[in-house]
Amino acid sequence: xxxxxxxxxxxxxxxxxxxxxxxxxxxxxxxxxxxxxxxxxxxxxxxxxxxxxxxxxxxxxxxxxxxxxxxxxxxxxxxxxxxxxxxxxxxxxxxxxxxxxxxxxxxxxxxxxxxxxxxxxxxxxxxxxxxxxxxxxxxxxxxxxxxxxxxxxxxxxxxxxxxxxxxxxxxxxxxxxxxxxxxxxxxxxxxxxxxxxxxxxxxxxxxxxxxxxxxxxxxxxxxxxxxxxxxxxxxxxxxxxxxxxxxxxxxxxxxxxxxxxxxxxxxxxxxxxxxxxxxxxxxxxxxxxxxxxxxxxxxxxxxxxxxxxxxxxxxxxxxxxxxxxxxxxxxxxxxxxxxxxxxxxxxxxxxxxxxxxxxxxxxxxxxxxxxxxxxxxxxxxxxxxxxx
Amino acid sequence: xxxxxxxxxxxxxxxxxxxxxxxxxxxxxxxxxxxxxxxxxxxxxxxxxxxxxxxxxxxxxxxxxxxxxxxxxxxxxxxxxxxxxxxxxxxxxxxxxxxxxxxxxxxxxxxxxxxxxxxxxxxxxxxxxxxxxxxxxxxxxxxxxxxxxxxxxxxxxxxxxxxxxxxxxxxxxxxxxxxxxxxxxxxxxxxxxxxxxxxxxxxxxxxxxxxxxxxxxxxxxxxxxxxxxxxxxxxxxxxxxxxxxxxxxxxxxxxxxxxxxxxxxxxxxxxxxxxxxxxxxxxxxxxxxxxxxxxxxxxxxxxxxxxxxxxxxxxxxxxxxxxxxxxxxxxxxxxxxxxxxxxxxxxxxxxxxxxxxxxxxxxxxxxxxxxxxxxxxxxxxxxxxxxx
DNA sequence: TGCACTTTGGCAACAGCGTTGCGAAAGTGG
DNA sequence: CCACTTTCGCAACGCTGTTGCCAAAGTGCA
Numbered sequence: 001x002x003x004x005x006x007x008x009x010x011x012x013x014x015x016x017x018x019x020x021x022x023x024x025x026x027x028x029x030x031x032x033x034x035x036x037x038x039x040x041x042x043x044x045x046x047x048x049x050x051x052x053x054x055x056x057x058x059x060x061x062x063x064x065x066x067x068x069x070x071x072x073x074x075x076x077x078x079x080x081x082x083x084x085x086x087x088x089x090x091x092x093x094x095x096x097x098x099x100x101x102x103x104x105x106x107x108x109x110x111x112x113x114x115x116x117x118x119x120x121x122x123x124x125x126x127x128x129x130x131x132x133x134x135x136x137x138x139x140x141x142x143x144x145x146x147x148x149x150x151x152x153x154x155x156x157x158x159x160x161x162x163x164x165x166x167x168x169x170x171x172x173x174x175x176x177x178x179x180x181x182x183x184x185x186x187x188x189x190x191x192x193x194x195x196x197x198x199x200x201x202x203x204x205x206x207x208x209x210x211x212x213x214x215x216x217x218x219x220x221x222x223x224x225x226x227x228x229x230x231x232x233x234x235x236x237x238x239x240x241x242x243x244x245x246x247x248x249x250x251x252x253x254x255x256x257x258x259x260x261x262x263x264x265x266x267x268x269x270x271x272x273x274x275x276x277x278x279x280x281x282x283x284x285x286x287x288x289x290x291x292x293x294x295x296x297x298x299x300x301x302x303x304x305x306x307x308x309x310x311x312x313x314x315x316x317x318x319x320x321x322x323x324x325x326x327x328x329x330x331x332x333x334x335x336x337x338x339x340x341x342x343x344x345x346x347x348x349x350x351x352x353x354x355x356x357x358x359x360x361x362x363x364x365x366x367x368x369x370x371x372x373x374x375x376x377x378x379x380x381x382x383x384x385x386x387x388x
Numbered sequence: 389x390x391x392x393x394x395x396x397x398x399x400x401x402x403x404x405x406x407x408x409x410x411x412x413x414x415x416x417x418x419x420x421x422x423x424x425x426x427x428x429x430x431x432x433x434x435x436x437x438x439x440x441x442x443x444x445x446x447x448x449x450x451x452x453x454x455x456x457x458x459x460x461x462x463x464x465x466x467x468x469x470x471x472x473x474x475x476x477x478x479x480x481x482x483x484x485x486x487x488x489x490x491x492x493x494x495x496x497x498x499x500x501x502x503x504x505x506x507x508x509x510x511x512x513x514x515x516x517x518x519x520x521x522x523x524x525x526x527x528x529x530x531x532x533x534x535x536x537x538x539x540x541x542x543x544x545x546x547x548x549x550x551x552x553x554x555x556x557x558x559x560x561x562x563x564x565x566x567x568x569x570x571x572x573x574x575x576x577x578x579x580x581x582x583x584x585x586x587x588x589x590x591x592x593x594x595x596x597x598x599x600x601x602x603x604x605x606x607x608x609x610x611x612x613x614x615x616x617x618x619x620x621x622x623x624x625x626x627x628x629x630x631x632x633x634x635x636x637x638x639x640x641x642x643x644x645x646x647x648x649x650x651x652x653x654x655x656x657x658x659x660x661x662x663x664x665x666x667x668x669x670x671x672x673x674x675x676x677x678x679x680x681x682x683x684x685x686x687x688x689x690x691x692x693x694x695x696x697x698x699x700x701x702x703x704x705x706x707x708x709x710x711x712x713x714x715x716x717x718x719x720x721x722x723x724x725x726x727x728x729x730x731x732x733x734x735x736x737x738x739x740x741x742x743x744x745x746x747x748x749x750x751x752x753x754x755x756x757x758x759x760x761x762x763x764x765x766x767x768x769x770x771x772x773x774x775x776x
Numbered sequence: 777t778g779c780a781c782t783t784t785g786g787c788a789a790c791a792g793c794g795t796t797g798c799g800a801a802a803g804t805g806g
Numbered sequence: 807c808c809a810c811t812t813t814c815g816c817a818a819c820g821c822t823g824t825t826g827c828c829a830a831a832g833t834g835c836a
Contacts, residue, residue, distance in 0.1 A: 266656055
């Protein structure tokens with residue numbers, strides 16, 4: 001029933017040797033096109049898409065789409081679901097993704113809690129577990145808890161096929177190798193090969209990433225309209241961080257260091273920050289929060305967000321984190337005001353005939369999903385490998 | 389002598405319809421692998437690379453490499469050049485890129501001057517022409533001058549095969565469509581389809597980009613060591629701009645707006661900038677230059693550069709532009725100092741056993757190449773399409 | 777000098793990709 | 807009921823990288 005291709009073992013995680021081996025053979029070609037069609041079908045959602053629509057949007061011939069979707073149907077990932085209205089000939093058959101055909105585990109390792117989700121192919125969680133966790137208690141305890149939670153989650157869901165596990169943690173780490181670095185307040189994790197250790201423990205492929213990155217990826221997916229857009233998620237909790245989705249995929253930088261947003265200097269010779277520098281956004285923002293001046297905090301965040309938008313041509317901003325979610329409107333409105341001012345100045349006289357993409361202000365909203373945002377995004381780290 | 393594939397007509401420039409059609413067929417596969425091998429051979433330079441080395445680095449089988457390089461040799465792009473020392477068996481045959489097999493035109497349309505280069509496949513210019521130009525004089529005059537200069541350049545070089553022309557201009561534009569937007573001080577260019585117009589005039593495929601982007605791409609290539617690195621070029625002349633090369637390729641953002649570096653706010657409620665905001669780097673930096681305080685200007689630039697490095701995990705920074713080149717050491721040292729401070733604070737105690745990639749300061753240097761930097765980079769806009 | 781061994785790299789057959797040509801299936805409209 | 811349109815699968819095909827095999831071209835020891 002299941003044909004022989006490798007959809008059940010997607011190429012999760014970057015190569016540890018660092019050196020890319022991007023030579024493409026026929027298998028890679030097949031995988032690429034299959035992922036492409038799956039991506040379009042996922043974006044099409046309930047409505048589905050016909051073979052000819054897929055052919056137009058990919059540039060593949062209709063016959064190629066037929067062959068590829070036949071394989072996907074044989075694997076149970078896609079089904080025929082109804083037909084469109086006829087336009088004078090045979091009506092188009094609608095193809096739809098089967099959300100439950102595969103699942104991915106998402107794990108959020110927070111400092112005091114572990115959240116695990118089992119997400120279907122659309123990214124929607126079908127099962128959730130939460131448990132207290134002492135991230136500082138050391139590797140063995142955390143690994144054991146994680147393995148137990150994931151096993152319980154899979155069992156409770158009836159043991160559906162699982163592609164892999166995405167794991168999001170705080171602090172710096174190397175995504176390519178899955179090795180943690182100097183985690184603030186938990187020095188014993190420094191240099192720990194979390195990816196390998198968890199992969200062995202869970203018996204699943206594992207991807208590791210920063211919590212803000214996972215959140216950004218998940219939120220980018222959830223509010224997606226057009227592919228290839230650029231998007232920023234700003235997280236203001238006990239600290240300030242960001243996740244960047246550029247050109248449709250997470251931008252991590254060569255050492256998984258991208259997105260360090262909190263220590264952008266926004267005020268030369270400003271107040272000293274814990275990091276040693278002066279005038280960091282995080283320091284300014286949290287100081288304003290501490291003295292109860294939320295509008296000021298929102299304004300500071302807004303100016304920093306406008307810098308980001310200006311520098312990276314960002315299309316959409318989402319805000320999250322405990323501090324923001326405690327007063328979501330204040331922050332949303334404050335940031336929106338700064339972005340509107342920025343857009344007004346940037347677009348000078350909004351040229352009438354020209355591309356209107358540059359003139360309007362970049363939209364801001366609070367992140368939906370609440371406490372599960374990071375875990376959902378962690379699952380998305382795995383699912384991303386299946387789609388394109 | 390020339391086989392039938394499309395190396396002479398690479399897919400230059402993005403699709404105008406915006407929607408990607410990324411379906412891959414066998415032709416795309418062939419092109420990908422050929423570009424990959426050409427890229428490795430270009431990086432190998434004079435030393436060349438053997439078939440087996442190429443196979444190891446791409447993940448392709450040796451036989452596939454043999455077939456692909458045979459096609460490249462038939463096209464004259466690659467030659468056999470000597471052999472390596474034997475290691476107990478038949479010695480490896482060395483393959484080398486033939487720099488002069490194809491050329492690319494690079495055009496820098498500046499406000500008062502046009503610079504044209506003819507670059508070989510390594511990016512090295514083999515011919516240069518410069519002429520005065522009034523960019524504000526309108527499209528027809530500029531097109532005529534450009535066409536004349538390019539024709540003269542090609543003729544003077546003996547009419548070698550030319551892949552296309554890269555054109556770099558000031559001001560905002562849309563790379564995907566090749567349409568200019570509101571150019572400061574030259575409103576008549578707004579909405580002008582420069583790419584189409586020039587392509588028709590020159591009879592060549594044309595790519596259009598911002599001058600800072602072209603410069604960044606060219607400089608990134610010239611000082612390249614490892615692929616996939618991230619790199620920033622900061623240009624301080626009459627204004628302040630940047631070009632970003634992320635993951636080995638130019639990052640333009642969805643609307644070719646990325647790299648707007650000058651109006652990053654660096655001082656909340658600072659002095660007013662021409663753009664309407666307060667405390668922009670450009671305003672701060674140029675004010676310091678105007679009052680003769682170059683170290684202060686360099687420091688401001690350095691803080692902004694550190695922000696960039698922090699946010700995007702940048703590996704290397706190059707400085708250019710008239711103001712910088714007038715006092716290169718002052719700016720280099722000032723920026724280097726800020727980046728060193730930043731690295732010292734970021735890397736906290738540089739962990740002994742861990743990846744040393746995070747600890748050392750990001751290197752800064754002045755851009756080499758002088759007045760030809762942008763034109764060289766413009767040629768690279770075309771060449772990039774051939775390599776991977 | 778001869779011969780065994782190692783290593784490179786081409787020839788030929790092959791599996792599998794998307795493409796092309798064509799016809800069956802399944803509608804609309806007069 | 808029939809002509810027409812449109813969708814979509816079957817079969818043959820060209821071309822990709824892969825595999826099996828062997829010739830070429832060295833080294834190193836007898």
